[in-house]
Amino acid sequence: METKVGRSSCTSILIGKKASLSGSVMIGRNEDAKTAWPKHLAFNKHEIIQENHFKSKDNKFEINLPNEKFAYSSTPEWTDKYGVFEEDGINEHHVAMSATESAYANDRVQAADPFDTEKGILEEAMVTVVLPYIKTAREGVARLGDIVEKYGAAEADGILFADSNEAWYMEIGSGHHWVAERIPDDSYAVVANQLAIQEIDFDSDNFMYSKGIRDFVYNNKLWPENIPFNFREIFGTHDDSDLHYNTPRVWIGQKLLTPSVVQNPQSFDLPFTRKPDHPLSAQDAQSVLSNHYQNTPYDLTNQKNKDNATFRPISVATTQESHLLELNGEKMIHWLAMGVASQSVYIPFYPQGTKVPTMYKYGKETYSQNSAYWVFKLASTLVDRDWSKYGTDLANAQSEANQKVNRIRYEFDQKLAKETDDKQRINLVNEANNKMAKTALDIFRELNAKLITKQTADSPLRFQMDPNL
Incomplete structure (x- = not known):
């Protein structure tokens, strides 16, 4: 409700x-x-x-x-x-x-x-x-x-x-x-x-x-x-x-x-x-x-x-x-x-x-895969299961995303400084926003896949005496 x-x-x-x-x-x-x-x-x-x-x-x-x-x-x-x-x-x-x-x-x-x-x-x-x-x-x-x-x-x-x-x-x-x-x-x-x-x-x-x-x-x-x-x-x-x-x-x-x-x-x-x-x-x-x-x-x-x-x-x-x-x-x-x-x-x-990156326009109260909010929130939920165990994976993904999106912003700042046509400047801005959003989301989707895969081994239903059984 x-x-x-x-x-x-x-x-x-x-x-x-x-x-x-x-x-x-x-x-x-x-x-x-x-x-x-x-x-x-x-x-x-x-x-x-x-x-x-x-x-x-x-x-x-x-x-x-x-x-x-x-x-x-x-x-x-x-x-x-x-x-x-x-x-x-x-x-x-x-x-x-x-x-x-x-x-x-x-x-x-x-x-x-x-x-x-x-x-x-x-x-x-x-x-x-x-x-x-x-x-x-x-x-x-x-x-x-x-x-x-x-x-x-x-x-x-x-x-x-x-x-x-x-x-x-x-x-x-x-x-x-x-x-x-x-x-x-x-x-x-x-x-x-x-x-x-x-x-x-x-x-x-x-x-x-x-x-x-x-x-x-x-x-x-x-x-x-x-x-x-x-x-x-x-x-x-x-x-x-x-x-x-x-x-x-x-x-x-x-x-x-x-x-x-x-x-x-x-x-x-x-x-x-x-x-x-x-x-x-x-x-x-x-x-x-x-x-x-x-x-x-x-x-x-x-x-x-x-x-x-x-x-x-x-x-x-x-x-x-x-x-x-x-x-x-x-x-x-x-x-x-x-x-x-x-x-x-x-x-x-x-x-x-003037154009919002697609996944930043979506997301409702219930989880969905097409929402930027929910991509990042899923990572939080998975890491929260055991921060001491999965925190390093999160930190590595954050570091990679930070470096890449800040580099993209820097490169587009240089392009915009040289561009005088207003229409082309807006095109560059929209391209940059989309590229930065996609870069970060791709890294976090990869993180989420890694965390889900790792956490399959965290089940309480583990019981092993013979490795073949």
Whole structure:
């Protein structure tokens, strides 16, 4: 029976341009909801739509939209029965958006300004009603902020925006109030299902916020006026579950990228942004999104820990897809790993493509062989039978696929740099996307065949006394 997806329990990363190895701005997130709930890749065309209107299938939220709709990439659900859930993408104006990082607001705030679950905007609608209509990251924050103030929000969320110059993290903390912070160019942020933004400087261009948020807080006695305005403390939670579910993920992300700083995985005082110890590559960001506490006592793939789960990992079985959106001048990369990030491969798709690789258009709730999601998910399922036994096969396949698809992307970048004809450039982009997808899928289909063949010997019905019987 089909069931509603609900909210995503995700992990996010944002990286400023001076903190990155290539000068790119990067934002990324694991979309975590269900263990078997396929995603597709989509390239949405530029359109002029008269009487453009959106009506949610998840609740009663609806909104009139601008007539002009920019082209953009996205990763919608296999079904729109419960909403679109496009989740992430890059539009033709080189603006990236990822929505959402589910969060929780405390009871004090919700008593004064409750979420409108009936008519407020939900995660499923955010990318659809914002990304096709913005030209900068700041515009994205402003557009979504205006929607929240006018229509209300149905839930607490974190939303990521980026363009080639800036990365922004926006948080919705109540029915009509929100803040956003520009990630410092020399820093990064890792966020895990908590309201994370801390002190707000109302006089700085590096912050945006809802109208009247200070009056709302002070009039409702939610915070003293004589100390700095700390959004996390005012709107967020400090539950015991945070110490096992959320803060350890921030801790491991910061441990990977800033190992020089020693911190407690259960600290409520981990900073929102940090400077890395070295310039960060896309692969560094992907290593955070695919982390499961390997090389620590908390790794659930270690047989000793499988029945003693201490902390919730970043990479989990409920990940539907993991994305990293990279922007650098004219260069755009929509990195996409279908299924569980630690058991999949990030493919550096060109988001300006017009033809989706065939197997990225298919896949329903029940397993099928024609779906990219299910090819990678099958590998996860087979490796999970005994990670210690089959993990090396997986790692070898990942290494081969990573090397080959990144080489393909590099070669096509060189071709595109020399090509001036717009039509031919799109042809090259579509050819590259198809070739990268096919290369990775072929390697993982071969991996799956190898694992199935090997696992025929794992049957409990083994009994051998005479080799001929």
